[in-house]
Amino acid sequence: MHAALFSQLSTLGSSVVLLFGIVLLCRRSLHAYVEAFRWQSLVLAALLVIVGHFGEAPELYIVAVVFLGLKAIFIPRYLERLAKRVGAEPESQPYVNITSSLVIAALLVLLAYGVMRPLVLASQLPTRGGLPLAMGLIFVGLFIVITRKKALTQVVGFLVLENGIALMAVLATFGIPLIVELGVFLDVMMGFLVMQVFVYHIHGTFESIDVEQLNQLRH
Amino acid sequence: MNFILLLLPSLLSALLAYLVRPYRAAVGWVNAGLSLVSVGAALAFAAAILAEGEAPTFGPSELLRADSLSALLMVCVAAVATLALFFSPGLGRENQYDVAQLRRYHVFVNLFIFAMLLAVSANNVGIMWVAVEATTIFSAMVIPLALTKASVEASWKYILISSVGIALAFVGTVLAYFDFVALSGRTDNALNWPVLLSAAPQLHPEVMRLAFVFLLIGFGTKAGIAPMHTWLPDAHSEAPSPLSAMMSGVLLAVALYAITRWKVVVDAALGPAFSNQLLLLLGLFSLLVAAFSLVIQRNYKRMLAYSSIEHTGLICIGLGLGPLGVFAAFLHLVCHTAAKSLLFLLSGEVLHRYRSTELERVSGLLKVMPWTGALFMGGVLAIIGLPPFGLFISEFALIRAGFATGRPGLMAAVLALLAVGFVALLRHANRMLYGAPPQGVTMGEGGRWRMAPLFVSVSVLVVLGLTLPTPIEALLNLVVKVVAK
Numbered sequence: 001m002h003a004a005l006f007s008q009l010s011t012l013g014s015s016v017v018l019l020f021g022i023v024l025l026c027r028r029s030l031h032a033y034v035e036a037f038r039w040q041s042l043v044l045a046a047l048l049v050i051v052g053h054f055g056e057a058p059e060l061y062i063v064a065v066v067f068l069g070l071k072a073i074f075i076p077r078y079l080e081r082l083a084k085r086v087g088a089e090p091e092s093q094p095y096v097n098i099t100s101s102l103v104i105a106a107l108l109v110l111l112a113y114g115v116m117r118p119l120v121l122a123s124q125l126p127t128r129g130g131l132p133l134a135m136g137l138i139f140v141g142l143f144i145v146i147t148r149k150k151a152l153t154q155v156v157g158f159l160v161l162e163n164g165i166a167l168m169a170v171l172a173t174f175g176i177p178l179i180v181e182l183g184v185f186l187d188v189m190m191g192f193l194v195m196q197v198f199v200y201h202i203h204g205t206f207e208s209i210d211v212e213q214l215n216q217l218r219h
Numbered sequence: 220m221n222f223i224l225l226l227l228p229s230l231l232s233a234l235l236a237y238l239v240r241p242y243r244a245a246v247g248w249v250n251a252g253l254s255l256v257s258v259g260a261a262l263a264f265a266a267a268i269l270a271e272g273e274a275p276t277f278g279p280s281e282l283l284r285a286d287s288l289s290a291l292l293m294v295c296v297a298a299v300a301t302l303a304l305f306f307s308p309g310l311g312r313e314n315q316y317d318v319a320q321l322r323r324y325h326v327f328v329n330l331f332i333f334a335m336l337l338a339v340s341a342n343n344v345g346i347m348w349v350a351v352e353a354t355t356i357f358s359a360m361v362i363p364l365a366l367t368k369a370s371v372e373a374s375w376k377y378i379l380i381s382s383v384g385i386a387l388a389f390v391g392t393v394l395a396y397f398d399f400v401a402l403s404g405r406t407d408n409a410l411n412w413p414v415l416l417s418a419a420p421q422l423h424p425e426v427m428r429l430a431f432v433f434l435l436i437g438f439g440t441k442a443g444i445a446p447m448h449t450w451l452p453d454a455h456s457e458a459p460s461p462l463s464a465m466m467s468g469v470l471l472a473v474a475l476y477a478i479t480r481w482k483v484v485v486d487a488a489l490g491p492a493f494s495n496q497l498l499l500l501l502g503l504f505s506l507l508v509a510a511f512s513l514v515i516q517r518n519y520k521r522m523l524a525y526s527s528i529e530h531t532g533l534i535c536i537g538l539g540l541g542p543l544g545v546f547a548a549f550l551h552l553v554c555h556t557a558a559k560s561l562l563f564l565l566s567g568e569v570l571h572r573y574r575s576t577e578l579e580r581v582s583g584l585l586k587v588m589p590w591t592g593a594l595f596m597g598g599v600l601a602i603i604g605l606p607p608f609g610l611f612i613s614e615f616a617l618i619r620a621g622f623a624t625g626r627p628g629l630m631a632a633v634l635a636l637l638a639v640g641f642v643a644l645l646r647h648a649n650r651m652l653y654g655a656p657p658q659g660v661t662m663g664e665g666g667r668w669r670m671a672p673l674f675v676s677v678s679v680l681v682v683l684g685l686t687l688p689t690p691i692e693a694l695l696n697l698v699v700k701v702v703a704k
Contacts, residue, residue: 057405115429118423118425118426118429119394119397119426119429122398122401122423122425122426123397123401124401125401138390142383145379145383151375154379158379158382158383158386161383161386162386165386165389165390165393168390168393169393172393172394172396172397172400173393173396173397173400173405174400174405176345176393176396176410177343177345177407177409177410179282179343179345179346180343180345180346180348180349180410183345183346183349184345184349184389186349187349187352187353187356190353190356191352191355191356191378191382194356194359194360194378195378195379195382197360198359198363198371198374198375198378201363201366201371201374201375202371202375204366205366205367205368205371206368206371211375214371214372214375214376215372216368216369216372217369217372217373217376217452217453217456217457
């Protein structure tokens with residue numbers, strides 16, 4: 001009963017987290033991007049608590065609190081501010097249009113099921129049902145980074161990719177050792193701050209955050 | 220204690236550079252001096268390994284560890300860091316940066332050095348990942364020191380591609396940890412390398428195979444392995460020259476170190492065939508991409524960057540060729556570190572004088588700056604693999620390892636591609652060294668004594684080319700014992 005509930009909750013949670021990643025694909029305004037990312041992080045934080053409770057891994061509560069603070073509050077707020085400062089240009093025409101993006105996302109999730117099959121088979125974890133969804137989110141994040149043209153939307157894509165990894169880590173291992181987890185959070189925060197500085201630089205030197213202009217360096 | 224002496228100086232230097240404002244030349248000199256302490260500590264580790272043969276550990280749940288492989292990399296990182304710090308902007312000669320930029324440079328370069336040293340001394344592979352990711356963040360902060368369009372573009376590509384790549388390496392780490400947890404339960408030191416290694420034979424081969432693919436793509440992005448190398452020529456050519464020297468000379472080596480660590484674990488689970496084949500394939504591809512990119516280069520810093528990709532490829536091939544190849548690969552890594560850091564530091568001097576990174580605009584270097592020119596010529600002859608320099612010996616050993624493991628076809632391809640790179644580099648270097656100096660270039664060395672530290676690099680290369688000193692041979696043999704049993 002307990003295990004079945006745990007299994008259902010974790011699969012449901014992972015699906016919702018993945019869904020917010022796919023929602024990103026059909027949005028254009030940066031505001032919508034940030035909003036979807038914030039909700040995704042909120043659900044993921046809740047999932048951390050669920051796994052912490054059922055999986056008897058109390059240090060996940062600490063991880064959940066830090067995660068919530070960093071990814072659901074700090075980073076989205078900074079992103080909003082950044083968008084205001086550099087002028088929120090909408091993602092006019094990504095390299096791949098919305099309909100094809102959704103089809104590709106579906107294929108990526110299928111691919112994730114294929115890739116993760118050996119793991120799901122090898123595992124007895126109640127959370128194993130969510131593992132392919134986590135890999136799917138990682139692929140979707142990669143896809144966003146590759147196909148979007150604005151520096152800021154690329155940053156959000158990267159953050160989604162990281163959420164995918166966090167999801168996989170919690171489902172597959174009930175949390176990596178705390179000291180590593182804290183190091184990862186430190187890296188995420190510093191990495192985000194540096195990327196944010198660079199978005200200002202790009203805006204300042206190119207007067208737009210369209211990365212299509214970044215094409216001077218060849219060969 | 221030794222670990223503290225290794226890691227603390229760079230942190231102290233960063234702190235000092237942060238606290239003293241505005242930046243003063245004294246800070247730069249103190250930082251360069253402090254880095255000598257790290258070199259001493261690294262050498263002490265190497266000596267201790269040779270004397271006792273046991274790997275010392277340090278910290279709660281053995282957070283840090285220094286076996287022969289770590290010690291070798293520590294020496295490389297610390298030595299190149301010291302050289303680069305002595306050549307950093309803001310050490311008492313004219314430069315194009317203002318005090319705020321110099322302060323930023325010195326804070327982040329020292330943090331970057333700290334992250335590299337932490338990466339090679341971390342026992343926990345999770346911490347190793349955290350440190351490698353941190354190297355990206357800190358070095359990216361220094362690339363656009365003077366905000367030009369090209370440097371902003373280079374740093375954006377660098378941080379985005381490397382962060383995504385390194386994130387994939389974390390997926391690999393999680394997958395391996397997942398398998399470990401499924402086998403032996405959750406423990407705090409499960410990500411410690413020796414613990415992982417001892418459990419490896421029982422891990423699921425199919426999971427480890429997947430994990431290694433992610434790890435190789437991830438750390439391979441940082442190591443500049445083609446086709447994940449696209450950020451490298453941009454970042455290495457746009458960075459201030461001392462940073463280029465560290466990125467090309469040792470950061471690539473640190474990433475290759477991470478790949479090697481994981482290769483050992485994966486080989487224990489799968490047998491070496493899988494990882495060897497992947498490394499040979501990607502190594503050859505890197506060599507191919509680099510050789511032909513070298514031919515069409517018009518910018519000498521990018522030329523040096525592509526040469527780094529070429530040598531990364533060679534090291535990967537060596538790693539994939541069994542014990543003999545591993546020996547050659549690490550000898551090659553040491554020689555490449557010495558030669559490439561030398562060349563990038565000299566390219567900084569050339570850029571300073573000619574005010575251009577275009578090959579077309581640089582000529583008559585031997586007349587304009589005789590010492591710099593001569594050293595540059597020595598460096599180029601070394602990286603194209605001519606005797607009496609160390610890279611000749613290591614490349615020779617590598618080819619021999621290839622034939623010994625029965626891969627004559629592969630070795631023929633490697634030799635052909637090396638020849639292409641050889642001709643291209645020699646032709647470009649000829650243009651730079653000889654001919655009439657362009658109008659308006661000041662003649663004469665900037666300061667002869669400034670060049671003195673670089674003679675250390677040259678002598679290392681020559682010594683390694685003429686004889687293999689016993690301590691180095693012994694250390695490399697210990698490395699082989701760790702990497703390829």
